[in-house]
Amino acid sequence: MKFKNFLFFILIGCSAFVLFFFISFPIIKILSNGGFDFIITGLRDKELLRSIYLTIYASAFATFFGILLGIPTGYILAKFEFPLKSVVEAIIDIPVVIPHTAAVIALLTILGKHFFIGKMFNMIGIRFINESAGIIIAMTYVSIPFLINHVKEGFKHLDPELENVSRSLGANSFTTFVRILIPSVKSNIFAGSTMMWARGISEFGAIIIIAYNPKIISTLIYERFETSGLKSSSPAVAFLLLIIILIFLFLRIITNRRKD
């Protein structure tokens, strides 16, 4: 019996180790290639810095829109039953399950200058092709399901009586939503936003269709890899990885602190 238990722990330990090695080794390898010169190179590379900045802020904007639209949507999906609800849920998940290039081409059909929505935006000076606005909207489109699903799960598991209690204490529906329900699912909102933001940063397929320029980081790395090969693109990748790791370490520390 003892031997079987021992064997079991060895097996699951090995699986976890293989997985960890599989994920971390390429990262460690690219970060350690040629020492830490990539940091100096990265800091001097204006195009790379611009591109990282654009990626981070476009993804942050997308996440901001995601929060604005995703929280009410998640609440509706968690709380209410209505006809064709499962169809609505399936549609919301579509951008995640289809190739992002296809998703964005579909998006372009309504944002292009031949459709009235595209025309309306055009009239107020917002254009999407090869513009930051295009990057933001593509990131929102393909990554918002992550946020909605996290928020929906949060609301689903929330005690439904909180809303009743809050209203009995004098708060109307809006105040209850803003002051009680949203703060009660803040960890889900935080996790969903982080996922959405991260998904936005790593997006490539959707962005390359709608806005090759200005270049976000994945487009820039792709371009460097295509034109100059692995050696030329590696420092940029290493520099990006370092920044992303630092940001996510910071977010994880915040999350753990909130849990405590």
Added chain:
Amino acid sequence: MLELKEIEKRYGKFYLHNISFKISKTKILSIIGPSGSGKSTIIKIIMGIIKPDKGTLLFDNRDISSFPPEVRNFGYIPQSIGLFPHLNVKRNIEFPLKIRKIKKNIRDTAVLEIMKDFDLMDLSERYPANLSGGEKQKVALARAIIFNPDIILMDEPMNSIDFQKREKYLNFIKKTNKKYGTPIIYVTHNLEEAVAISDEMVAIKRGEIIKHGTLNDFMREPDDVWIASFFRHKNIISGYLKNRELKVNNSDLIIKTSLEGEGEKDIMIRGDEIIISKKRISSSALNCFKGRIKDVIPNLYNTELIIDVGGIEFRVLITEKSYKSLDLSVASSVYLSFKANSVKNLRGDFIQ
């Protein structure tokens, strides 16, 4: 003050109907009934979360049926207690005052006062996740009372509290009701809780009120098998009623009653309304049966005799003094006498 008039609500096969009762100022009224009987629906209708299909809800003779919950001024404590998880004890209690835009200094004084009163000062900075069931209960009650509500509605709030500690918190609720004078509507499926806390009780079963009265009314005239069995009325007998006589099922026994109608019936005879004698006595009691004592159970204040009458078991309560003076013992033959109007009609069944 609060009056429900002919409230009706239908959910598929479930039909809440003819719900009419009043709760007067300062009282505690319990709504009791088995699970799924509709008691929580009544509470939610009073709160304004569920809209009734028919009927009116009057508060101080004003129709409040269409008012949203936030303007009704009723405190509410649900089964889950409903403390806001992201707010500490102090902020939870303060919430209704903040919503009412009460000035900070007045708010702070009120919160401090109630926290002292409820012995919550040490818990002030704690979050609900770090409170025991009883502590949560106290915080919820403090939060429900701080804004001076017209009524507090409690929906099975003891479920999160250990069985042994329930009595303590029931007493606490009772004390709070006496001190603040806020009437409480207390919903429970546990009759013991209801008995411990209530001034009045409304019993509900399958969407219908089966009895409304004081604790004394419930004990003396249970009217329903479920209530009768709770109060340990043992002489519950089934039979066929015709011409005011009940032919007891599986027995030759015929019990004379004052009940009208014909058909299958459950009846009850209180154990202290049966007279025991060693010889047949002449009295106005229409029922007199000979039986044999099967068992004697001494209680604190009386003695319970289990008597077999033609295969039917009667439980009779007599005083210790009578028991001794009649010189009774197991296997003694005795006569049981009781009046026709001691036979009470019971509705319903034993469903829990």
